[in-house]
Amino acid sequence: xxxxxxxxxxxxxxxxxxxxxxxxxxxxxxxxxxxxxxxxxxxxxxxxxxxxxxxxxxxxxxxxxxxxxxxxxxxxxxxxxxxxxxxxxxxxxxxxxxxxxxxxxxxxxxxxxxxxxxxxxxxxxxxxxxxxxxxxxxxxxxxxxxxxxxxxxxxxxxxxxxxxxxxxxxxxxxxxxxxxxxxxxxxxxxxxxxxxxxxxxxxxxxxxxxxxxxxxxxxxxxxxxxxxxxxxxxxxxxxxxxxxxxxx
Numbered sequence: 001x002x003x004x005x006x007x008x009x010x011x012x013x014x015x016x017x018x019x020x021x022x023x024x025x026x027x028x029x030x031x032x033x034x035x036x037x038x039x040x041x042x043x044x045x046x047x048x049x050x051x052x053x054x055x056x057x058x059x060x061x062x063x064x065x066x067x068x069x070x071x072x073x074x075x076x077x078x079x080x081x082x083x084x085x086x087x088x089x090x091x092x093x094x095x096x097x098x099x100x101x102x103x104x105x106x107x108x109x110x111x112x113x114x115x116x117x118x119x120x121x122x123x124x125x126x127x128x129x130x131x132x133x134x135x136x137x138x139x140x141x142x143x144x145x146x147x148x149x150x151x152x153x154x155x156x157x158x159x160x161x162x163x164x165x166x167x168x169x170x171x172x173x174x175x176x177x178x179x180x181x182x183x184x185x186x187x188x189x190x191x192x193x194x195x196x197x198x199x200x201x202x203x204x205x206x207x208x209x210x211x212x213x214x215x216x217x218x219x220x221x222x223x224x225x226x227x228x229x230x231x232x233x234x235x236x237x238x239x240x241x242x243x244x245x246x247x248x
Contacts, residue, residue: 003229005031009082010228012036013065013122014092016043018191019141022217023089024048026225028056032087035078037061039092065092065118066110075125084133085126087228090119090163091141093156095193100154108155115159119166127174136179137228140167141220144187144243160185164239171237180236182227187243188214210245 010027014020016038028034028051036051038044041062051058063074078085093115096107119140130136145153146160163183170181188194188205194214197205206212219242226232227240 001231003030003225003231005229008032008086008228009084010034010087010089011061011078011085011122011126012089012091013063013118014038014141015047016040017047018193019186019189019217019220020089020091021047022221023091023224024058025051026218026221027087027089027228028054028058030225030229032057032228033082034058035061035085037063037065037074037092039064065122066113068117068121071118071121071125075122079126079129084129086130086133086135087137087139088123088126088130089139089141089224089228090122092118093141093159095153095156097152097156099152103154111155112159112162115156116162116166119163123170127179130179131174131177134178136174136177137232138167138170138174138179138181139224139227140164140181140183141224142167142183142185142239144185144241144246147185147239147241148246167239168237175236178233180227180233182235182237183239184220184223184227185239185241185243186215186220187241187246189220190214190216208246209243213244215242215244 010032012024015024015036036044036048045060048058048060140163142163143160167183
């Protein structure tokens with residue numbers, strides 16, 4: 001099935017690598033103008049260059065999403081340039097793992113600011129224009145950890161669980177303006193983050209995945225693209241788990 005995108009502008013945070021990169025590429029392939037945002041201009045710039053080299057349409061946006069003022073300023077410039085943002089994908093995320101009793105204030109706050117608060121500030125900065133156009137798609141990238149928890153990741157789990165509640169609230173508040181909001185909860189995906197895991201941890205993880213393997217970034221990207229399309233317009237307030245069967 002060919003999905004429908006008509007002159008849509010998409011903002012993807014954390015687009016410099018991994019899942020975010022794949023989402024940006026797939027949205028561009030579907031016909032969107034994609035704004036690839038990340039803290040590092042070299043990473044998001046490389047992704048934008050890659051997309052443009054395919055004959056598609058993208059630009060880079062260097063922004064630290066843990067800083068509300070940077071989001072506000074970037075949004076103002078983008079709205080001035082394009083007049084609208086039709087699609088928001090909040091994907092930016094970091095880890096600062098530690099056991100709860102050993103977790104520092106900075107380890108807690110850095111993850112909350114980047115993984116959760118950023119989604120609030122990004123949507124708030126763009127949503128009035130989206131409401132005026134009476135069409136919009138918001139996808140927040142949560143995690144299986146936000147559903148089941150994980151030892152050593154109290155900050156990450158809290159942020160990803162918070163995204164779920166935030167998503168469901170957005171769905172209720174924005175539905176009258178034809179704006180949908182959904183969350184995707186990936187399981188173990190082959191990214192730079194999971195490449196750092198010891199082999200023993202990887203094998204143990206695969207034991208609890210019915211499909212016995214990690215997913216690929218494109219597994220998340222393709223679900224995201226569907227939710228952002230015209231065809232996904234009757235899905236809102238949902239958490240779509242893409243995890244190989246974990247948390248059945």
